[in-house]
Amino acid sequence: MAGKTLYDKLWDAHLVKQRDDGSALIYIDRHIVHEVTSPQAFEGLRLAGRKPWRVDSILATPDHNVPTTSAERASGVAGIEDAVSRIQVQTLDDNCDEFGVTEFKINDSRQGIVHVVGPETGACLPGMTVVCGDSHTATNGALGALAHGIGTSEVEHVMATQCLVAKKMQNMLIRVDGKLGVGVTPKDVVLAIIAKIGTAGGTGFAMEFGGEVFRAMSMEGRLTVCNMAIEAGARAGMVAVDGITFDYVKGRTYAPKGEQWDLAVAQWKDYVSDADAVFDEIVEIDGSAIEPQVSWGTSPEMVLPVDACVPNPKDESDAVKRNDIERALAYMGLKAGQAIKDIAIDRVFIGSCTNSRIEDMRAAASIVEGRQKAASVIDAIVVPGSGEVKAQAEAEGLDKIFIAAGFEWREPGCSMCLAMNADKLGNGEHCASTSNRNFEGRQGYGGRTHLVSPEMAAAAGVAGHFVDVRTFIDGSAV
Amino acid sequence: MKSFTQLTGVAAPMDRANVDTDMIIPKQFLKSIKRSGFGKNLFDELRYLDEGLPDQSCEGRPLNKDFPLNQSRYQGASVLLSRENFGCGSSREHAPWALDDYGFRCVIAPSYAEIFFNNCFKNGILPIVLNEQVVEQLFAQMYAVEGYQLFVDLETQKVTTPAGESFAFEVDDFRKHCLLNGLDDIDLTLQDVDAINAYEIERKQLSPWMFDVIK
Numbered sequence: 001m002a003g004k005t006l007y008d009k010l011w012d013a014h015l016v017k018q019r020d021d022g023s024a025l026i027y028i029d030r031h032i033v034h035e036v037t038s039p040q041a042f043e044g045l046r047l048a049g050r051k052p053w054r055v056d057s058i059l060a061t062p063d064h065n066v067p068t069t070s071a072e073r074a075s076g077v078a079g080i081e082d083a084v085s086r087i088q089v090q091t092l093d094d095n096c097d098e099f100g101v102t103e104f105k106i107n108d109s110r111q112g113i114v115h116v117v118g119p120e121t122g123a124c125l126p127g128m129t130v131v132c133g134d135s136h137t138a139t140n141g142a143l144g145a146l147a148h149g150i151g152t153s154e155v156e157h158v159m160a161t162q163c164l165v166a167k168k169m170q171n172m173l174i175r176v177d178g179k180l181g182v183g184v185t186p187k188d189v190v191l192a193i194i195a196k197i198g199t200a201g202g203t204g205f206a207m208e209f210g211g212e213v214f215r216a217m218s219m220e221g222r223l224t225v226c227n228m229a230i231e232a233g234a235r236a237g238m239v240a241v242d243g244i245t246f247d248y249v250k251g252r253t254y255a256p257k258g259e260q261w262d263l264a265v266a267q268w269k270d271y272v273s274d275a276d277a278v279f280d281e282i283v284e285i286d287g288s289a290i291e292p293q294v295s296w297g298t299s300p301e302m303v304l305p306v307d308a309c310v311p312n313p314k315d316e317s318d319a320v321k322r323n324d325i326e327r328a329l330a331y332m333g334l335k336a337g338q339a340i341k342d343i344a345i346d347r348v349f350i351g352s353c354t355n356s357r358i359e360d361m362r363a364a365a366s367i368v369e370g371r372q373k374a375a376s377v378i379d380a381i382v383v384p385g386s387g388e389v390k391a392q393a394e395a396e397g398l399d400k401i402f403i404a405a406g407f408e409w410r411e412p413g414c415s416m417c418l419a420m421n422a423d424k425l426g427n428g429e430h431c432a433s434t435s436n437r438n439f440e441g442r443q444g445y446g447g448r449t450h451l452v453s454p455e456m457a458a459a460a461g462v463a464g465h466f467v468d469v470r471t472f473i474d475g476s477a478v
Numbered sequence: 479m480k481s482f483t484q485l486t487g488v489a490a491p492m493d494r495a496n497v498d499t500d501m502i503i504p505k506q507f508l509k510s511i512k513r514s515g516f517g518k519n520l521f522d523e524l525r526y527l528d529e530g531l532p533d534q535s536c537e538g539r540p541l542n543k544d545f546p547l548n549q550s551r552y553q554g555a556s557v558l559l560s561r562e563n564f565g566c567g568s569s570r571e572h573a574p575w576a577l578d579d580y581g582f583r584c585v586i587a588p589s590y591a592e593i594f595f596n597n598c599f600k601n602g603i604l605p606i607v608l609n610e611q612v613v614e615q616l617f618a619q620m621y622a623v624e625g626y627q628l629f630v631d632l633e634t635q636k637v638t639t640p641a642g643e644s645f646a647f648e649v650d651d652f653r654k655h656c657l658l659n660g661l662d663d664i665d666l667t668l669q670d671v672d673a674i675n676a677y678e679i680e681r682k683q684l685s686p687w688m689f690d691v692i693k
């Protein structure tokens with residue numbers, strides 16, 4: 001019999017019941033909750049007179065709607081200026097109080113973006129099933145967990161039953177071998193993957209990231225890659241467990257301790273795909289050939305190496321694709337065939353669940369240190385992913401580096417990733433953004449998003465247009 | 479979920495085709511954090527003469543007197559009679575929430591948009607398909623008789639008029655079972671409560687740290 005993939009093992013370990021119609025009940029170990037997709041779920045429980053099945057498996061924190069300026073943040077929920085945002089955050093507080101759910105409230109030092117808080121507190125662990133009413137929940141798969149986003153009715157279902165009704169997905173392996181070049185980051189790796197397989201390439205698959213590049217990658221880098229599995233169409237992304245995983249998890253607040261730790265590690269070691277496991281699809285990419293990436297269009301697959309030129313629709317023979325390119329260029333205000341390095345930027349956003357962990361902060365700070373934001377850039381905001389990241393960065397003096405370079409240092413939250421709070425792009429503005437979606441209007445009405453790594457965003461903020469960050473690193477930039 | 483077995487209720491008209499979910503509950507009310515309380519804004523743009531705002535009291539808003547739900551003869555209605563392709567447009571589950579919150583338990587129309595149709599069953603509402611001639615006949619009788627009531631029986635799958643005339647309708651067996659017993663997805667899963675408990679016991683022994691408390 002063929003061996004099992006990591007996903008097969010996670011699935012089998014959580015299978016409560018296989019139903020006749022092909023669906024199954026899957027046990028959920030950890031449920032992370034935020035303010036946008038939970039109110040109707042709590043309301044549903046209330047109307048039906050139900051209680052959460054295991055309330056101590058749930059961790060909540062507000063992130064999408066919280067303001068990120070310290071002035072607006074100072075007076076907590078009451079100080080949120082936008083009424084709808086305030087009500088959503090207040091409702092999360094009320095619901096968590098009523099149902100007894102642990103919540104890191106708006107100004108709790110542990111508050112942050114759900115997908116940053118889960119791993120860093122040890123609430124999400126290897127071998128777990130993790131759900132959250134948010135499509136970027138796959139982030140947690142980096143720990144060797146089965147993690148994916150769910151809808152509001154499923155949030156209620158998991159709260160009430162500790163189970164999710166699911167159908168088993170197919171297995172896909174993305175193998176990236178070789179060694180990444182200097183200045184090439186996990187964000188560039190995942191953008192290159194999406195460019196190769198497309199935004200629907202992973203639809204219906206659980207996507208495992210394997211190969212030398214991921215074995216050598218830090219846990220934070222793996223979190224960045226798994227975060228964007230959904231942009232490649234896969235609901236779940238994951239990386240096999242190894243020593244890097246254990247080193248990352250050990251000592252975190254909710255991680256097992258003492259004997260329990262040893263027992264856990266012994267079991268977690270098995271959360272790797274067997275050598276003879278069969279994948280339904282395998283994609284191979286040469287890691288040494290990946291260069292710093294910049295998205296130029298309105299879909300995460302519209303991405304190219306920084307040295308490239310944006311496509312010319314005339315060169316595209318497929319009519320549908322040609323139309324897509326034309327539309328994207330028009331929305332983005334770009335000329336066919338123009339060099340990516342000639343795209344001037346108006347704002348910089350360093351943050352989001354993709355790139356707001358401490359390593360991202362360090363990487364961006366290393367680029368701006370001793371340099372200045374270009375005068376043509378309206379603002380460059382740095383938004384740490386959580387209170388813990390913020391405190392750590394400040395302890396290392398990173399905030400001072402950013403501020404000295406003319407960048408703004410903010411309070412933790414989703415911020416300009418989706419512009420539900422006051423942080424938004426103006427109509428027609430170009431943004432070098434470390435977030436994960438470049439859809440039309442995502443960062444503000446008419447806003448133009450370019451997805452890049454923290455290093456590339458920082459460098460663009462300094463130059464006022466996209467530049468190859470490698471010229472900053474080797475000192476060849478003027 | 480509320481069960482649906484039998485219903486004797488006043489019928490009210492929504493006498494047009496392609497009633498979309500935006501008409502049923504306009505988008506400004508979707509920002510709500512609740513799934514109850516949408517009844518007062520059901521058909522908001524048709525029902526009131528001013529523009530409806532979220533979180534606004536509807537007491538004292540100017541009513542459109544021509545709209546059936548504002549007329550005394552249709553007060554307390556629980557059966558909504560409409561035309562083809564009812565519930566088209568956005569997939570918002572707020573549409574059945576609004577109908578239910580207002581008091582409608584049953585819709586009768588010649589056809590429905592699929593997502594809306596599914597959402598009704600998830601929310602304890604019975605959407606009945608009757609052919610166009612029959613629907614036409616029911617409309618005519620309803621307009622002719624003030625306080626016109628229909629008797630709907632899910633068990634026997636029949637709609638009966640005050641004169642005793644009955645019309646049979648189709649319904650998927652599984653959905654019928656769920657509606658008759660008031661079973662929603664959560665209830666269905668909870669039928670496997672023993673399997674869930676057994677899983678937990680086994681897992682707790684094997685991997686106790688998985689059950690450490692978040693606090």
Ligand code: SF4
Binds near residue numbers: 113115136354
């Ligand atoms: S940072 Fe952006 S992508 Fe991540 S959870 Fe928040 S809004 Fe969603």
